[in-house]
Structures are given as structure tokens and as C-alpha cells.
Amino acid sequence: MSSVWTAVRGLVPSAADYRMLRRTWRGDLLAGVTVGIVALPLALGFGVSSGVSAEAGLVTAIVAGVIAAVAGGSNVQVSGPTGAMVVILVPIVAAHGVSAVATVSVLAGVIVLAAGVLRLGRVVSFIPWPVIEGFTLGIAIIIFLQQVPLVTSPHRAAPGELSSNAVVAAFQSIQHADWAYVPWSLGAVAVVAIVMLAAPRIHRSLPGSLIGIVIVTIAASLLGAPLTTIGVLPASLPAPALPQVDAGILASLALPAFTVAALAAIESLLSARVAASLADTGPYDPDRELVGQGLASIGSGLFGGMPATGAIARTAVNIRSGGRSRLASITHAVVLLLIVLVASGPVGRIPLAALAGVLMVTATRMVHRGTVRSILGSTKADAVAFVATAVVTVSVDLIVAVVIGVAVAGVFAIRGLARATGVHREPLPEPAEPGDDHIAVIRIDGPLFFAAADRVYAAVTNLSGVTVVILRMSQLELVDATGARVLTDIVTSLERRGVTVLIKGVPPGHEELFRTVGVLDSLRHHNHLFDDLDAAVEHARSHVRRTAAA
Structure with missing residues (x-):
């Protein structure tokens, strides 16, 4: 009985999670505010890009952000909606409708939670680095292409109107572009991109994405630009409720839920592992991280949000801004909640093209040319695994891409091992x-x-x-x-x-x-x-x- 309690105790929050708080609380509060400001446009953008809503993105960042911060296995991980998850949610929305997202979030959360209880957190260590980077490159390409429909037309595409493949959908939206609208939207994207690129050169703590969005929103109002906006946002969080689904729909959502769960687990564990290497923030527990992320997705789904994962970009901002304990991640969620409570009106007037600009720049920043050159110039096996993973990610599916990438790397590794005999x-x-x-x-x-x-x-x-x-x-x-x-x-x-x-x-x-x-x-x-x-x-x-x- 004592061994069972010891195993369970390692997966639940404890006072030891906050043992550094007396020394770090000032830096944690400042970092939390900074991350909250950075996370606002990303949460809105990912919510819109997924085909759900900007509200769903905010709800996910708030609810999942708090739950994962308290229950997760990392002291500095910041969780919420991510671009990789958006890539998977788009075809789910197209096939099953917006209402299915909350159900998938709960189902995937249960699967991730079970994986943590079963101590499967070390599985991610079997994914080779070139496969991870190829996966990241493919996601970056998809995120960038998913913004093209927001730039080419003032009308959001209805489910099934565009292909679920980002490459095909981008070409379709260009073919049917509203060329009277495009100059305005491209102008908004250009302003946001310029501000995001220039802000870090002035001071690295300046939130370029938020500043760019504010400039575009104000300019659009003054000039009377015909840019489509987010629309009306609620001034409070929705009440939690179980998603309403019948048994038939539940069966059809089982495979998408497993796919979402696999991605949530992989991305969260990779993010937590990278975060542990960026600064001395204490060790992370991969099994507890899965438990926390599973509970976060369940909580997000109950509030009508999306599946959540650890977000490496926001986590890195948290660490660079001085975050060293869970208080920083909790503060980031509180900041977003305050924005919903007091500033939902101004936020609703943000043009979608401005959010598209934020995500386009974010996608380009996900790809590091030095890393690509290093992998392509390393070994033939690593280069093939990298390219294969990226191509399959863009053309087929994220999870299939990881499986194929690991298989390719494994075949080359086995061949090399066999030659050593x-x-x-x-x-x-x-x-x-x-x-x-x-x-x-x-x-x-x-x-x-x-x-x-x-x-x-x-x-x-x-x-x-x-x-x-x-x-x-x-x-x-x-x-x-x-x-x-x-x-x-x-x-x-x-x-x-x-x-x-x-x-x-x-x-x-x-x-x-x-x-x-x-x-x-x-x-x-x-x-x-x-x-x-x-x-x-x-x-x-x-x-x-x-x-x-x-």
C-alpha cells in the first residue's frame, strides 16, 4: 500500500513545487505578465486558425494554463493552444463540426492522463532530433499556409469549403481571392511583421506582436478599412459543462482523439525537456507532466475550449523574462482572464489579418536555418529522416510523419549497427x-x-x-x-x-x-x-x- 501511495504522490501537486517562491516571486509575477501579453495574440490567432473561435483560444490559454501550471511536471512550462494542435484540429472541424472539438479535448485529455499514470513519459526520448526538427519544419509550413485564407478573403471559409490539406487550401483561397480586399489585408500583415521584427532590436522585452496588432487595429478604425475582425467576445468565461454527444459520434471521434493525445503528449514533453535545458529551473517529471496536460485538456474541453499542450515559444519567453516557479505560468493565465473581463470589446475589434500576420511571423521563427544546415550536412540517415518527416507532415499527417521519421531513422540505425558486426x-x-x-x-x-x-x-x-x-x-x-x-x-x-x-x-x-x-x-x-x-x-x-x- 505504501508503494502505491509513493507512486501516486509523485504525480500530484505538493508544497515542494513552490519551495523557491520566496526568492523568485517578484520575477515570476513580472514574467507572468510578460507571457500573458505575448500569449494574447497567439491564443486568439490559434483559436481562429483552428476553425473554432478566438474565444476558444482564450479559454484554452486561461483554463489549461492554470491547470497545467499547478498539476504539470515542469516549474516553468506555459501551456495553451499551439500551432501544432491547430494543424490537427482543422480537419476535425471540417469533418465533424466545431462542437466536436470540446469532446475531442476531453477524450484526448483522458488518454494523456492515463499515459501519465502508466508512466509512459519517457517514450519521447526515443524520437531522434532530426525527426523532431523535421516535424517542427512541417508544422511551421502548415501554420504559415493556414493564414492565407484569412488574407485573401473577408469571409471565413465554411467547413468543407476548402481542402483539409493546408497546401491545397492555400492554392484554393488564392484562386478565389477578393483582390479588392487583399491590399488591405496584406498591408495589415506587413505592419505586424515589421513591428514584430523591429521591436526586439529596440528592446527584447517589447511585445512586438501586441504592439503591431494595436497599431493595425487603430489604423483600420481610423481609415475605415474593410478588414474582417474577431467579432463580439463574451466578457466572462463560459460555465463548465460536459460536451453533448451521442454514441455514434463518440465512436467516430476516437481516432482523432488518439491523434490529438499523441501530439499533446509529444509536444508537451519536448517543450518541458527543452525548458529544463534553458535555465536552472529544477528538474521536470515527464509522467507528472502528462498527468497535468491531460487534466488541462479535460478542463479546457469542459469550458468549451481546445486541447492544450506545452508551448515552447511562450515557455522560452517565461524563462527569459525571469520566471522560475509555477507562479509565473499561473500569472500568465490570470492576465488573460483579466483581459477577457475588462477588455473583451476592444479585443473583438482586432482584424483577423493582423492575427494572420502574427502567426506567419511566428511560423518563420520556428525554423532555424542553422539547424536545418546542420542536419542536412550531418549524415545521410539524419538528412533523409529530417526531409521525410517534414514532407509527410505537410502532405499527410503529423502523427504519421513522426512514425515514418522514427522508422526511417530506425532503419538507418539498424543498418549501421549491422555493418558494425x-x-x-x-x-x-x-x-x-x-x-x-x-x-x-x-x-x-x-x-x-x-x-x-x-x-x-x-x-x-x-x-x-x-x-x-x-x-x-x-x-x-x-x-x-x-x-x-x-x-x-x-x-x-x-x-x-x-x-x-x-x-x-x-x-x-x-x-x-x-x-x-x-x-x-x-x-x-x-x-x-x-x-x-x-x-x-x-x-x-x-x-x-x-x-x-x-
């Missing part, structure tokens, strides 16, 4: 004796597993003109069941041809496997197993002498 014929110890040419000493080193098994089998069994083969195995590293079985087949094949097989130097860690699979039983005599090479060679020479005499 060596089969070498060694000379016999001096002085030479008559009949030594009938003895072959074969050293097998490196890993012996399924990918190298056939090559090792062919190299050894193709020997000719010998009557004794000594298999040296002291340098064997990894051996799996297939590798052990191949050794059995080698001994059996040679013995069937009248070739005596001696085995020298079975590593202690492989003895049990060799006995289980039958490697040792395949030897003609139990005395054919040696620990010393000289003894094995002397036995082989005596065997050759006896054969010659006979």
Missing part, C-alpha cells in the same frame, strides 16, 4: 604446424542480431578446405535470439558437412541465451567449449593429426 579469419598462433591450413579461427565481434544474422551465416558456412572451425566469441556485444539461432545453424551446418566446430570465449552475459536457444547443445561434444584460445587451437591440431593418421 565483424567476421574475421585470424592466423593461428605460432609456431605453425603441419595441417594448420585445415583449421580456421573465425572471430565474430560487435552486435550479432537479426539484421546481421544472414551475413554472418554466409561468411562462416562458405568456408572450404577446413576440417575444424574455431568460433571466437569473446568480442560479441549485443546478441538477440535471432543471432543466437544463427550460431546454432552455423554449428549444425558445419557439423553436418563433417567439420568440427569449437567455440571459444562465450561472454558470461550470453551463456543463458546460448543454452536456451541451443547453441551449446549443437556442439558435437561438451568438451568443444573453451575459455582459452591456446587450448582450443591445441585441441583443433590434435583433431587434425588424428584425422590425418586415420
Whole structure:
């Protein structure tokens, strides 16, 4: 019972989460305000881009931001709506309608919560770096292309009107663009982009995205620009309620929910891991992070929001601004709540084109040219995994892209590991004796597993003109069941041809496997197993002498 409590206690909030608060609270409050200002346009933009609403984006940032900050496994993680999640939600909205998003959020939250309880938080460590970067590049391209319909037309596309693929939808929206509207929208995008690029050069703490949005909103009002705006926003959070769905719809949402859950888990764990490397903010618990993110998505769905994940951009802003405890992330959510309570009217007058400009610049900042050059110039395997992941992310699906990227990286890794398996014929110890040419000493080193098994089998069994083969195995590293079985087949094949097989130097860690699979039983005599090479060679020479005499 005590072990169960210990396991559960590691997944729930405790007073130890705030042990640094006395020293860091001033910096945490300032960082929280800064992140809240930065998060406002992103929450609005991601809510609109997902096809749900700007309100849903704000609700997600507030509700999920608080829950994940309190229950998550990182001291500095900032959670809310993200671009990667928007990419998945767009086809869900197109296929099932806006009302399905809250249901998917709750279902995905339950799945992520279960993954945390089952201690699956370390799974993300199996995703190679090139796959992560290819995934990020693909998401950045999709986020950028998703803004094209907001720039080309004053009317939001109805569900099913545009393709669920961002590339196709961008071309469709350009073909049907309102060219009287485009100059105004492109002007708004240009102003926001210029301000966002210039603000950090003036002072790195200036919220360029918010300043750009304010400028465009004021200019649009003064000039009477025909820019579509966010519209009326509620002046309070909606009341929590269970999403209303029937069993048929619930079954059709199961696969989208698993996809959302997988993305939420991967993105949140990657963000938390990166955050832990940016500053000394204390360790993070990946299993508790999944629990916190699962509860955050459940809470967001109950309030009519979207699935939430850890957001690396906002988390990085939090750390750079001095955030060191959970108070900063909580403060960011409180700031957004205050904006909803007191400034929903002005926020509703923000042009959608201005939000599109924010997300376009955000997408371009997600891609680092130095990182791309490093991966493409590293190894062929890494370059292929990077490109394949990015292409599949844009053209097919995010989760499929990660699976294919990991598979490609795995195939190259297995091939490289198989090439490290060596089969070498060694000379016999001096002085030479008559009949030594009938003895072959074969050293097998490196890993012996399924990918190298056939090559090792062919190299050894193709020997000719010998009557004794000594298999040296002291340098064997990894051996799996297939590798052990191949050794059995080698001994059996040679013995069937009248070739005596001696085995020298079975590593202690492989003895049990060799006995289980039958490697040792395949030897003609139990005395054919040696620990010393000289003894094995002397036995082989005596065997050759006896054969010659006979």
C-alpha cells in the first residue's frame, strides 16, 4: 500500500513545487505578465486558425494554463493552444463540426492522463532530433499556409469549403481571392511583421506582436478599412459543462482523439525537456507532466475550449523574462482572464489579418536555418529522416510523419549497427604446424542480431578446405535470439558437412541465451567449449593429426 501511495504522490501537486517562491516571486509575477501579453495574440490567432473561435483560444490559454501550471511536471512550462494542435484540429472541424472539438479535448485529455499514470513519459526520448526538427519544419509550413485564407478573403471559409490539406487550401483561397480586399489585408500583415521584427532590436522585452496588432487595429478604425475582425467576445468565461454527444459520434471521434493525445503528449514533453535545458529551473517529471496536460485538456474541453499542450515559444519567453516557479505560468493565465473581463470589446475589434500576420511571423521563427544546415550536412540517415518527416507532415499527417521519421531513422540505425558486426579469419598462433591450413579461427565481434544474422551465416558456412572451425566469441556485444539461432545453424551446418566446430570465449552475459536457444547443445561434444584460445587451437591440431593418421 505504501508503494502505491509513493507512486501516486509523485504525480500530484505538493508544497515542494513552490519551495523557491520566496526568492523568485517578484520575477515570476513580472514574467507572468510578460507571457500573458505575448500569449494574447497567439491564443486568439490559434483559436481562429483552428476553425473554432478566438474565444476558444482564450479559454484554452486561461483554463489549461492554470491547470497545467499547478498539476504539470515542469516549474516553468506555459501551456495553451499551439500551432501544432491547430494543424490537427482543422480537419476535425471540417469533418465533424466545431462542437466536436470540446469532446475531442476531453477524450484526448483522458488518454494523456492515463499515459501519465502508466508512466509512459519517457517514450519521447526515443524520437531522434532530426525527426523532431523535421516535424517542427512541417508544422511551421502548415501554420504559415493556414493564414492565407484569412488574407485573401473577408469571409471565413465554411467547413468543407476548402481542402483539409493546408497546401491545397492555400492554392484554393488564392484562386478565389477578393483582390479588392487583399491590399488591405496584406498591408495589415506587413505592419505586424515589421513591428514584430523591429521591436526586439529596440528592446527584447517589447511585445512586438501586441504592439503591431494595436497599431493595425487603430489604423483600420481610423481609415475605415474593410478588414474582417474577431467579432463580439463574451466578457466572462463560459460555465463548465460536459460536451453533448451521442454514441455514434463518440465512436467516430476516437481516432482523432488518439491523434490529438499523441501530439499533446509529444509536444508537451519536448517543450518541458527543452525548458529544463534553458535555465536552472529544477528538474521536470515527464509522467507528472502528462498527468497535468491531460487534466488541462479535460478542463479546457469542459469550458468549451481546445486541447492544450506545452508551448515552447511562450515557455522560452517565461524563462527569459525571469520566471522560475509555477507562479509565473499561473500569472500568465490570470492576465488573460483579466483581459477577457475588462477588455473583451476592444479585443473583438482586432482584424483577423493582423492575427494572420502574427502567426506567419511566428511560423518563420520556428525554423532555424542553422539547424536545418546542420542536419542536412550531418549524415545521410539524419538528412533523409529530417526531409521525410517534414514532407509527410505537410502532405499527410503529423502523427504519421513522426512514425515514418522514427522508422526511417530506425532503419538507418539498424543498418549501421549491422555493418558494425565483424567476421574475421585470424592466423593461428605460432609456431605453425603441419595441417594448420585445415583449421580456421573465425572471430565474430560487435552486435550479432537479426539484421546481421544472414551475413554472418554466409561468411562462416562458405568456408572450404577446413576440417575444424574455431568460433571466437569473446568480442560479441549485443546478441538477440535471432543471432543466437544463427550460431546454432552455423554449428549444425558445419557439423553436418563433417567439420568440427569449437567455440571459444562465450561472454558470461550470453551463456543463458546460448543454452536456451541451443547453441551449446549443437556442439558435437561438451568438451568443444573453451575459455582459452591456446587450448582450443591445441585441441583443433590434435583433431587434425588424428584425422590425418586415420
